[in-house]
Each structure stands twice: as structure tokens, then as C-alpha cells.
Amino acid sequence: MIRVLLVDDQRLVRAGLRMLCDSAPDMTVVGEAENGQQAIRLAEQMAPDVVLMDLRMPLVDGTAATARIHASRPAVRVVVLTTFDDDDHLFPALAAGACGFLVKDASPDELLAAIRTAAAGETPYSPGVLRRLVDQAVRARLGEAPAAALPPALTARERDVLALVGAGYSNREIAERLHLGVTTVKTHVTSLLAKTGTGNRIRLALLAAQSGLTVEE
Structure with missing residues (x-):
């Protein structure tokens, strides 16, 4: 079972991601965070396999949270959820330890596939963003x-x-x-x-x- 942590400052986005992950028989959502500070704490407490990470959030942004999580738990796979105008933030996020990225408007099948790809130790990415x-x-x-x-x-x-x-x-x-x-x-x-x-x-x-x-x- 793939343990997933959802990180996004929008409650509706997190709810949609949870519904999608809960619909997959091989995934379970172990926690939700609305900012990077909560994400860092939950990553320590819940030991997820994959973190779906938003980049722009209050208190601690996604890049800083990714760096902290990667430093303390390098086995955790962080997949950045990005929008078109987030491109400039991707280089720092990848340098911080993110294993890949996916656009927020990806299809449900693409998102589930990205989580499985990350959990398998590979690199999920949206070709257009790459x-x-x-x-x-x-x-x-x-x-x-x-x-x-x-x-x-x-x-x-x-x-x-x-x-x-x-x-x-x-x-x-x-x-x-x-x-x-x-x-x-x-x-x-x-x-x-x-x-x-x-x-x-x-x-x-x-x-x-x-x-x-x-x-x-």
C-alpha cells in the first residue's frame, strides 16, 4: 500500500486529491497539510512513501518543505504539483530534492500513475512542463x-x-x-x-x- 501525504493550502484541492487517492486500491492518504510547516511535521510523524507538494503556500513554501523532508527522510518521494506560472519555482524544488513534477490539471489516471511511478523509485513528470x-x-x-x-x-x-x-x-x-x-x-x-x-x-x-x-x- 502506497502511503500518500497531501500538501496544498486549498482545502478543495486536498479534498479532490484525497477522493482520487482513496479510490485507488493500492493507495492510502496518511495525512493532509495546508502549509510547508505542517508538511514537515507530518512527514516525520506519518512516514509517507509519496508526498504531493504544492509550491506556493503560507509560512513555509513547498521548496523549503521539500528540502527539509528530503534532508531528514531521503527515501520519501516528493512530487511537486505545478501550474503554468510556477515554472520558475521548479528548478529550486528539484534542487531541493523533489523527484518529479505534475501539472495540477493532469487527468486522474495521470496523477495516480505519477504516484505509482514515484513510489517505484522512478521520475514522474509532465512532458509539456519538461x-x-x-x-x-x-x-x-x-x-x-x-x-x-x-x-x-x-x-x-x-x-x-x-x-x-x-x-x-x-x-x-x-x-x-x-x-x-x-x-x-x-x-x-x-x-x-x-x-x-x-x-x-x-x-x-x-x-x-x-x-x-x-x-x-
Whole structure:
């Protein structure tokens, strides 16, 4: 059973999330918090597997709460719930330890899938938001930031996969483009995470953008 903690300053949002999670046979809501301060306390008391975290809240915001929870309970998986105008807050939240993000208007099936993905130790994300983050990284690189260096140990195939990860493609889409098996792509992504030290797919995509890798059409 996946233990879920809901964190949002809007009661109606929390009620909707609770109803959705309670409808899933493999999930149980262990607590609700209306601000980051409560989230930190409940994460200690209730030991959730996954925290659905709003970013903009009173007292302690979602980024600060994520950092505190990640520091004291690194096994807890924090999934940020974001809106379009929260994009600038995602970089700090990911740096603070969030494992992924999902838009608030995601479908019920997408939200439940994201919780299961996070609980399994993987990286849930909304593709559209990832593409916006990658675009921000590209604009920063074209401005004043120098290109990020890639490890010299990357193989040519790993660079191909990395470029497609940076473009927001899923493992299945990468497999189709490169004429590989999905399992082979997963192996390449795992190797890339280890070689680059990025930790998750989102940071890997941002590294690809910052390094200047592009997808060949």
C-alpha cells in the first residue's frame, strides 16, 4: 500500500486529491497539510512513501518543505504539483530534492500513475512542463551561461539517447526513433544517470539542453 501525504493550502484541492487517492486500491492518504510547516511535521510523524507538494503556500513554501523532508527522510518521494506560472519555482524544488513534477490539471489516471511511478523509485513528470524547462535551459545557455561539459566516457549511442531525453522523448519514443528495444533504451538511460551523476531523468534532460546536444532530424 502506497502511503500518500497531501500538501496544498486549498482545502478543495486536498479534498479532490484525497477522493482520487482513496479510490485507488493500492493507495492510502496518511495525512493532509495546508502549509510547508505542517508538511514537515507530518512527514516525520506519518512516514509517507509519496508526498504531493504544492509550491506556493503560507509560512513555509513547498521548496523549503521539500528540502527539509528530503534532508531528514531521503527515501520519501516528493512530487511537486505545478501550474503554468510556477515554472520558475521548479528548478529550486528539484534542487531541493523533489523527484518529479505534475501539472495540477493532469487527468486522474495521470496523477495516480505519477504516484505509482514515484513510489517505484522512478521520475514522474509532465512532458509539456519538461519541455518548457528544457527551453529555459537552452535560452540560458545561449545567453551568458557556458555550455555544460559532458563526461568523455559517453558512447556515441548514449549521446544519441541523451539528446532525445533532452528533447522530452519517452523511452518508447526513443526506442522507435533509434530502432532499439525499450529495455535497451532503459539500460542506456541508467548508464547515463550513473555517468553524469544527474540522479533522475529531469536533471538528465536539463544537462542535455545545457550541453548543447540537439536531435538530428
